[in-house]
Amino acid sequence: MERSALAVDIGASSGRVLLGELKNKKIELKEIHRFKNKIIKKKNSKNQQEDCWDIDHLFKEIINGLEKAAAKNIEAASVGIDTWAVDFVLLDKEDNRLGNAVSYRSHRTDGLMDQVFKKITREEIYKRTGIQFLQFNTIYQLYYLAQNEKELLAQAEDFLMIPDYLNFLLSGTKANEYTNASSTQLFNIENNDWDHKLLEKLKIPENIFHKPVEPGTKLGQLKKSVAEKTSFSDLEVIVPAAHDTASAVAAVPAVDHDFAYLSSGTWSLMGIESDQALVNKKALAYNFTNEGGVNDTFRFLKNIMGLWLIQEVKRELDDKYSHGQLVELAAEAAAFKFIIDPNDDRFLNPESMIEAIKSFCQETGQSRPETVGEIARAIFESLAFEYKLVIEQLEEVSQKEINKLHIIGGGVKNEFLNQMIADLTGLEVYAGPVEATAIGNLLIQFKANNWISDLKEGREIVKNSFAIKRYKINDSAADYDAAWDRFRKLKSINGGN
Structure with a gap:
């Protein structure tokens, strides 16, 4: 098999499935599939309109991309998914989604930062997490649910960020990826784990979070139903730096x-x-x-x-x-x-x-x-x-x-x-390069597959390839x-x- 991997890179307006081939210390990048992404309006449990992501559409397009790759007789070893940060889905005990995949551009968190600061100070949050204050951070989105949709949050068994959830649909494995988890303002910068004090103060259930995994973690092969649909029998799902910026920075030449x-x-x-x-x-x-x-x-x-x-x-x-x-x-x-x-x-x-x-x-x-x-x-x-x-x-x-x-x-x-x-x-x-995010995604997969030794080598390859x-x-x-x-x-x- 050639040293080939697939990168799924999804941004706010579009997504891409790209093939990365490592040949003679250079990366050849080929676009397999491109699709649109946009915010849609959906009603929440309170019958209120919310700005949301069409998560089912995104997964369908990932499958379409894998089917196109298979039709081209591409023999990729692995696939990795990256997206934007902070947004998430919740699953119940039967792995059904609870509520919508709400977008960070929703206005539901307007004014909530000041409410949170009354429970725990701005200085204390920053000391514990080191994360920039933005009104759409995950901490404020979950606090909104704790205040306004308690029943939904009480039913939750799993918290999965957008790429975590898409990885779960591909592989059947639930995991929170580290670079994305760190963006939530709920992650303790010293303990390198979810911050129990913040969760307790804000009445966000701790049991829904998974121990974060590092970029390069192998989640397993495509689950049977996906493998049969896409004709990929042994495609490994590897977690890249799932936060798209983390992947992009990895590819800085x-x-x-x-x-x-x-x-x-x-x-x-x-x-x-x-x-x-x-x-x-x-x-x-x-x-x-x-x-x-x-x-x-x-x-x-x-x-x-x-x-x-x-x-x-x-x-x-x-x-x-x-x-x-x-x-x-x-x-x-x-x-x-x-x-x-x-x-x-x-x-x-x-x-x-x-x-x-x-x-x-x-x-x-x-x-x-x-x-x-x-x-x-x-x-x-x-x-x-x-x-x-x-x-x-x-x-x-x-x-x-x-x-x-x-x-x-x-x-x-x-x-x-x-x-x-x-x-x-x-x-x-x-x-x-323009496609830095997808390239960084690929570099993490290359390292996990033992095709390159470290990030320094990967950046040299990027420098010589684009x-x-x-x-x-x-x-x-x-x-x-x-x-x-x-x-x-x-x-x-x-x-x-």
């Missing part, structure tokens, strides 16, 4: 340690790789997170709203413009005319992203952007400023000198934004100083972080 990474997609995840958690007053003040990484590392990073902003503008305009056309319109618009705070809560899931951006500008003493180009440029410039700010905060908290920035993910294609990042930060900026573009500082670039001062003042007025 870096050989030195003086780098930061920017996983640029629907969300922007910006941070450094650290051998130890960085939990202190400054990290808390800047709202950084310490999520589990591969090989006993931590991903010290910050979640930034990211390209969701422009994706929603594109959708709201009925996809009249391609992403490339939106970039072109932005490049033609006047520089630094409008600035927003990308992390303002109003941008999480507004009814109209365009109106949210216009109203933010108006409320902060600016005029309202009117053209599509002005709105797009405001997004890209504001994201670049946010990245510069986070780089400065990373260096301050970690006491680490950052000389290089590796951009990975879909944002690699946005050359206008990437050049702006290089000009603004003054760093050596390297962009690529085109990486370097962005040099443009000496003729616009003067950023005045706009940077405006952005800093705006952030300060708007809450700072």
Whole structure:
């Protein structure tokens, strides 16, 4: 059998099943199947509408991808699944789902953080978990259930995050994967296990959680019904870094340690790789997170709203413009005319992203952007400023000198934004690969299958397998100083972080 594995990589808007073949110390990547993902409206046990994931659709498409692979006579050794973090399903004692697979963009957790802080302080939660405070974290989703759907939570036997559940449907094995578990703000950073004190304080049943397993754990082969349907008789289900950002960071083509990474997609995840958690007053003040990484590392990073902003503008305009056309319109618009705070809560899931951006500008003493180009440029410039700010905060908290920035993910294609990042930060900026998440997923499988020795070897292979573009500082670039001062003042007025 060739050294081949399948990576299932599912994001907020689409999913992919890709084949990764390891040949002559290089990875050949082939797309087998691509499918759409979107938030749907479903009613909960209280007959209220919720923003949810169509989890049955996602599993059906995974099966479709495996069937296509089998039809191509692909002899893969294993398959691994990664998705976004924080969201989950609950199962009853007969393995039936309880309730919906609710999306983190649901408004059910609005205002709940302050309620939780009355039971256990913000400082204590951060000390115990090291996780950034975001209103949609799993801790607040489960607290919502404990307060509003007690009967549902009382019936629960298993808590499985989205990739955990999909793995269970493939293999029949229930397990919580470590990198994803660490994102929940219910995971104790010192004990490396679920935090019993937090669970007890918030009346979340402890028995529903499984002891987390490390990336690279083999869950077993496809269960019989799946194997028969897909014609794969001996496909091993291997847990990669199931948190998509953890997989993406594993694929950063870096050989030195003086780098930061920017996983640029629907969300922007910006941070450094650290051998130890960085939990202190400054990290808390800047709202950084310490999520589990591969090989006993931590991903010290910050979640930034990211390209969701422009994706929603594109959708709201009925996809009249391609992403490339939106970039072109932005490049033609006047520089630094409008600035927003990308992390303002109003941008999480507004009814109209365009109106949210216009109203933010108006409320902060600016005029309202009117053209599509002005709105797009405001997004890209504001994201670049946010990245510069986070780089400065990373260096301050970690006491680490950052000389290089590796951009990975879909944002690699946005050359206008990437050049702006290089000009603004003054760093050596390297962009690529686009499919970093799937590649990192594959690297974990390769290591589990004993095809590579360690992550360092894997990153060398990535570096030699995919085109990486370097962005040099443009000496003729616009003067950023005045706009940077405006952005800093705006952030300060708007809450700072």
